[in-house]
Amino acid sequence: MSRETAAPDWRLHASPQVKVAAFVPPPHLVRILKAMPSELRDSFTLEQLRAISAATKAPNGHHWVDVRASIPVPGRRIYLNLQIGRERRSMARLRDEGQVDAMLTVTIYVVATMIFLSLLATGVLTTLYVGNAFLGFDGLDRNPALRELLESLR
Secondary structure (H helix, E strand, C coil): CCCCCCCCCCCCCCCCCCCCCCCCCCHHHHHHHHCCCHHHHCCCCHHHHHHHHHHHCCCCCCCCEEEEEEEEECCEEEEEEEEECCCCCCHHHHHHCCCCCHHHHHHHHHHHHHHHHHHHHHHHHHHHHHHHHHCCCCHHHHCHHHHHHHHHCC
16 A cells, blocks of 8 residues: 555654554544645644644534535435524625625525425425325315416416
8 A cells, every 4th residue: 555545644753752642633634634745744743733633623513504415316426515604704705705795695595495485386286286186186176266267377
């Protein structure tokens, strides 16, 4: 196994006199370290690795809603992440990231919500109508006003 693909031994820099608990890097730190040249990656001490790990770990619990799911789709997987919480980024950062145009953002969310709710309502109503027809009930026979409305649309 080559040095690049082998899991690095993060205990290399602990002196033999010092008893140090083995450091198991969390996944976020492993991704960062794998992107570095091996000479640089192997130069970190355990103390430095712990500090980098603590500084780069994403804070948890700052969202009112935090839903994450991996959805299988034939041939691949899709990652869905919905987070709702208080905005903590500064206006300068939002401007730098191109997310300041609130009107466009609100418009996109409103239109997307309307489309989603319309599709959901259409699906529910279609399912109910087909289900009733399958069971032998005809909702139009019991509701002449609805029948007249549908016939006037033809």
